[in-house]
Amino acid sequence: MDTTPQSEAVDKDVDRRTLLCSAAAATPLVVAGTGLAAQPAGNGPVKQPPVFPGLISRQREPDNLEFPFPTLNSAITPTHSFFIRSHFRVPDIQLGQWRLHVLGEVKNPLQLTLQEIQNMPSRTVTALLECSGNSRVFVQPKPAGVLWEQGAVGTAAWTGVSLSAVLQRAGGPRPGAVEVIIEGEDSGELKEFPNPYQTPGEVHFARSLPLAKAQQQDVILAYRMNGETLTPAHGYPLRVIVPGWYGMASVKWLKRIIVADRPFQGYFQTMEYAYFERRFGLPSLVPVTELQVKSLIARPAQEEVIQAGKPFRVFGAAWTGESAITGVEVSTDAGQNWAAATLLGKATGHGWRLWEYTWNNPGQGRRILMSRARDQRGRTQPTQRDPDRRNAMISHVLPVKVFVR
Ligand SMILES: Nc1nc2c(c(=O)[nH]1)N[C@H]1C(S)=C(S)[C@@H](COP(=O)(O)O)O[C@H]1N2
Numbered sequence: 001m002d003t004t005p006q007s008e009a010v011d012k013d014v015d016r017r018t019l020l021c022s023a024a025a026a027t028p029l030v031v032a033g034t035g036l037a038a039q040p041a042g043n044g045p046v047k048q049p050p051v052f053p054g055l056i057s058r059q060r061e062p063d064n065l066e067f068p069f070p071t072l073n074s075a076i077t078p079t080h081s082f083f084i085r086s087h088f089r090v091p092d093i094q095l096g097q098w099r100l101h102v103l104g105e106v107k108n109p110l111q112l113t114l115q116e117i118q119n120m121p122s123r124t125v126t127a128l129l130e131c132s133g134n135s136r137v138f139v140q141p142k143p144a145g146v147l148w149e150q151g152a153v154g155t156a157a158w159t160g161v162s163l164s165a166v167l168q169r170a171g172g173p174r175p176g177a178v179e180v181i182i183e184g185e186d187s188g189e190l191k192e193f194p195n196p197y198q199t200p201g202e203v204h205f206a207r208s209l210p211l212a213k214a215q216q217q218d219v220i221l222a223y224r225m226n227g228e229t230l231t232p233a234h235g236y237p238l239r240v241i242v243p244g245w246y247g248m249a250s251v252k253w254l255k256r257i258i259v260a261d262r263p264f265q266g267y268f269q270t271m272e273y274a275y276f277e278r279r280f281g282l283p284s285l286v287p288v289t290e291l292q293v294k295s296l297i298a299r300p301a302q303e304e305v306i307q308a309g310k311p312f313r314v315f316g317a318a319w320t321g322e323s324a325i326t327g328v329e330v331s332t333d334a335g336q337n338w339a340a341a342t343l344l345g346k347a348t349g350h351g352w353r354l355w356e357y358t359w360n361n362p363g364q365g366r367r368i369l370m371s372r373a374r375d376q377r378g379r380t381q382p383t384q385r386d387p388d389r390r391n392a393m394i395s396h397v398l399p400v401k402v403f404v405r
Pocket residue numbers: 082083084085086087088129130131132183184185186205233234235246247248249250251252253
């Protein structure tokens with residue numbers, strides 16, 4: 001098992017959670033966001049929603065950890081609360097030996113040390129990362145992959161250099177170049193799916209970007225996250241950040257950047273992270289790329305108990321791909337009526353937009369809340385799940401069931 005500082009921090013959180021649970025047995029706790037006193041854990045089932053002081057574990061070895069979305073309270077997700085999605089164990093990188101290799105269809109292939117990269121003009125970009133499998137637990141029938149709830153998403157301020165500046169330093173793409181392949185240091189064999197959906201032996205995590213996307217100034221090679229050195233779990237020493245695209249494009253632990261003269265068909269954009277696009281009525285498997293417009297309700301949480309007759313602040317976040325959120329609507333009656341929510345703060349680069357809605361006078365009984373966002377390109381969050389998206393890009397309106405008493 002690797003003992004990176006990040007996994008130690010997480011282990012401490014787990015300890016803290018265990019401590020809190022045993023503390024709950026002795027002292028009544030107030031459950032965050034509900035105003036309800038939790039019953040001490042006795043012999044019967046625990047009725048109160050749990051308190052999450054840290055990340056929720058969805059998979060061990062490698063750690064895949066989810067942000068407890070009902071605790072959302074800031075536009076920037078603190079690094080210790082940022083979800084972690086890793087396919088293989090965190091590579092142990094020694095900075096002395098580490099180089100970024102830039103090769104393929106460039107005029108002057110080169111290698112760069114981290115110091116050389118950090119000496120280039122830097123750029124800070126606020127960007128959201130959402131795993132394309134976020135909200136998968138709400139899809140029926142149960143799809144393949146990590147069963148994320150709401151929190152495989154976060155927004156951070158990333159600092160680094162433009163990928164395009166690094167490509168320029170290598171003399172720029174040669175005529176005929178069409179894509180940039182980005183490869184991580186991490187590798188392994190994936191065998192959880194039946195043949196032939198397994199990796200051909202050991203593979204590195206790798207994804208490609210079309211040249212035009214790779215040359216956008218805000219696509220950066222980041223060495224800092226929220227003002228601090230990238231942590232091992234989030235890609236130390238260097239990762240790419242691809243704003244507006246699902247998280248799988250933001251390759252961690254950079255090893256090589258390969259400019260290619262044909263589209264890359266690697267495992268992580270064919271066997272996984274691919275969906276059916278319909279052209280001329282023909283479903284054609286294409287890589288998952290741009291984020292869909294989406295909003296999620298952070299509070300109330302699923303199955304939260306709410307006081308009747310008292311105004312309740314419904315709160316959440318909304319985001320989209322290469323566009324901007326223009327509005328969010330909320331329904332407190334399972335989608336029959338919708339009312340405008342208030343967008344909070346200002347639109348921040350490629351981050352999410354927090355929003356709120358005051359639910360006046362909640363009436364007793366079972367209630368179903370929903371939110372739906374729209375963006376500047378006129379896209380609206382769909383009501384129904386599109387099965388062509390397979391096990392990814394889960395953006396349809398998700399009901400939050402609460403009990404008002
Ligand atoms: N090298 C490498 N990069 C990777 C991954 C990985 O497993 N290996 N996972 C990807 C996926 S699927 C997501 S959603 C994001 C998650 O980034 P985070 O762990 O910093 O939140 O990293 C992406 N980059």
